[in-house]
Amino acid sequence: xxxxxxxxxxxxxxxxxxxxxxxxxxxxxxxxxxxxxxxxxxxxxxxxxxxxxxxxxxxxxxxxxxxxxxxxxxxxxxxxxxxxxxxxxxxxxxxxxxxxxxxxxxxxxxxxxxxxxxxxxxxxxxxxxxxxxxxxxxxxxxxxxxxxxxxxxxxxxxxxxxxxxxxxxxxxxxxxxxxxxxxxxxxxxxxxxxxxxxxxxxxxxxxxxxxxxxxxxxxxxxxxxxxxxxxxxxxxxxxxxxxxxxxxxxxxxxxxxxxxxxxxxxxxxxxxxxxxxxxxxxxxxxxxxxxxxxxxxxxxxxxxxxxxxxxxxxxxxxxxxxxxxxxxxxxxxxxxxxxxxxxxxxxxxxxxxxxxxxx
Amino acid sequence: xxxxxxxxxxxxxxxxxxxxxxxxxxxxxxxxxxxxxxxxxxxxxxxxxxxxxxxxxxxxxxxxxxxxxxxxxxxxxxxxxxxxxxxxxxxxxxxxxxxxxxxxxxxxxxxxxxxxxxxxxxxxxxxxx
Numbered sequence: 001x002x003x004x005x006x007x008x009x010x011x012x013x014x015x016x017x018x019x020x021x022x023x024x025x026x027x028x029x030x031x032x033x034x035x036x037x038x039x040x041x042x043x044x045x046x047x048x049x050x051x052x053x054x055x056x057x058x059x060x061x062x063x064x065x066x067x068x069x070x071x072x073x074x075x076x077x078x079x080x081x082x083x084x085x086x087x088x089x090x091x092x093x094x095x096x097x098x099x100x101x102x103x104x105x106x107x108x109x110x111x112x113x114x115x116x117x118x119x120x121x122x123x124x125x126x127x128x129x130x131x132x133x134x135x136x137x138x139x140x141x142x143x144x145x146x147x148x149x150x151x152x153x154x155x156x157x158x159x160x161x162x163x164x165x166x167x168x169x170x171x172x173x174x175x176x177x178x179x180x181x182x183x184x185x186x187x188x189x190x191x192x193x194x195x196x197x198x199x200x201x202x203x204x205x206x207x208x209x210x211x212x213x214x215x216x217x218x219x220x221x222x223x224x225x226x227x228x229x230x231x232x233x234x235x236x237x238x239x240x241x242x243x244x245x246x247x248x249x250x251x252x253x254x255x256x257x258x259x260x261x262x263x264x265x266x267x268x269x270x271x272x273x274x275x276x277x278x279x280x281x282x283x284x285x286x287x288x289x290x291x292x293x294x295x296x297x298x299x300x301x302x303x304x305x306x307x308x309x310x311x312x313x314x315x316x317x318x319x320x321x322x323x324x325x326x327x328x329x330x331x332x333x334x335x336x337x338x339x340x341x342x343x344x345x346x347x348x349x350x351x352x353x354x355x356x357x358x359x
Numbered sequence: 360x361x362x363x364x365x366x367x368x369x370x371x372x373x374x375x376x377x378x379x380x381x382x383x384x385x386x387x388x389x390x391x392x393x394x395x396x397x398x399x400x401x402x403x404x405x406x407x408x409x410x411x412x413x414x415x416x417x418x419x420x421x422x423x424x425x426x427x428x429x430x431x432x433x434x435x436x437x438x439x440x441x442x443x444x445x446x447x448x449x450x451x452x453x454x455x456x457x458x459x460x461x462x463x464x465x466x467x468x469x470x471x472x473x474x475x476x477x478x479x480x481x482x483x484x485x486x487x488x
Binding site: 028029032033034223227287288289291309310312317338 | 396397399400402418420421422423425444
């Protein structure tokens with residue numbers, strides 16, 4: 001039996017094509033994936049991301065707990081509402097999950113876990129909580145639905161759908177959040193566009209979704225979510241990194257704080273690991289489509305595509321790939337696609353931000 | 360409309376039209392393009408290539424996934440549709456106009472073994488359950 005979000009019936013009413021997405025019955029598109037992609041780059045798209053799990057961390061030791069649990073440093077969070085992107089690592093330095101951490105007050109942090117990682121994340125956090133005697137309370141929030149409102153018109157759509165919210169959206173900076181009772185609005189997203197991720201009580205979600213549509217938001221499936229995040233150069237857990245990959249070889253060094261003396265899980269492993277690979281962007285020169293797991297040949301040895309797709313914005317195929325160190329933007333590599341060897345160019349990513357092609 | 364009665368079909372979702380001169384025009388069905396979604400890449404076989412029945416001979420890729428196209432019967436490729444290669448979305452717009460290649464069958468009678476519209480309809484319906 002697939003799990004359903006509070007918006008499941010809404011998706012079906014809207015004619016979505018539903019798929020099994022890691023055990024969740026989710027909309028992959030509502031018609032054309034490419035049209036949905038463009039709608040987010042030029043207007044406003046709505047995503048049901050209620051399969052992700054918000055977890056509230058409460059208690060006097062909330063900050064101390066996260067300081068030790070996360071590879072990024074929660075001490076960067078000093079102003080209420082500030083958000084931080086971080087990996088949670090295991091003892092060998094592998095990535096258990098990548099999450100966003102919101103700091104609301106010293107007794108309340110909220111982390112949002114990937115759907116497929118939620119159970120193991122919770123179990124890991126509970127284990128660490130007990131082992132370190134932190135005594136924090138972990139509250140999984142399955143009573144909440146999460147809707148992402150993304151695109152250049154996101155503010156207008158949200159303001160229209162939720163009268164009065166304009167006082168909040170007007171001052172909400174990127175990567176910050178505000179809470180009003182059980183409603184939680186963050187200026188975050190996974191598309192490379194301006195936008196929000198709003199959490200509301202599950203029972204309010206269908207009404208909220210309809211109001212956002214009335215205001216001009218277009219439902220977007222998980223298909224376009226993937227092409228949008230890849231153009232934006234954002235990692236996908238399970239593809240671009242996992243429990244056995246080193247974040248320093250996954251384009252995530254910027255999220256790992258090794259500058260401070262802080263002790264955190266995985267630190268020793270990272271500091272003693274030998275980094276031999278890196279994540280780079282690729283643009284296919286020849287005709288075809290780059291896909292994950294395709295083999296790459298470089299002047300420094302073999303590599304592999306971790307995420308690949310056809311970019312609707314750039315009208316050509318792009319990818320993230322793990323390749324040996326020393327391969328740099330401008331280099332050409334070879335990709336094995338079926339029985340052919342095609343040429344791809346190494347580029348600095350992101351590929352697209354705020355509707356503009358950067359390559 | 361999605362399964363024309365005058366065409367033949369394969370279980371792997373190719374459609375086949377027998378032309379007046381005996382050549383076979385081959386494409387993928389409306390159902391197949393619907394499953395795959397927005398097409399972004401099409402590669403047809405080279406003219407002159409000899410194909411065995413069931414041989415992988417073309418590729419259609421949507422944003423979502425790549426899918427092989429198989430030779431419905433044995434034969435020789437006598438034409439490939441370059442227009443579809445340069446505008447893959449035409450497969451979504453009209454799967455039965457956007458043919459991929461033409462085949463001169465090794466044995467014209469092989470076509471009789473392909474599915475008719477009714478049989479293909481049944482197969483699509485059983486797919487849906």
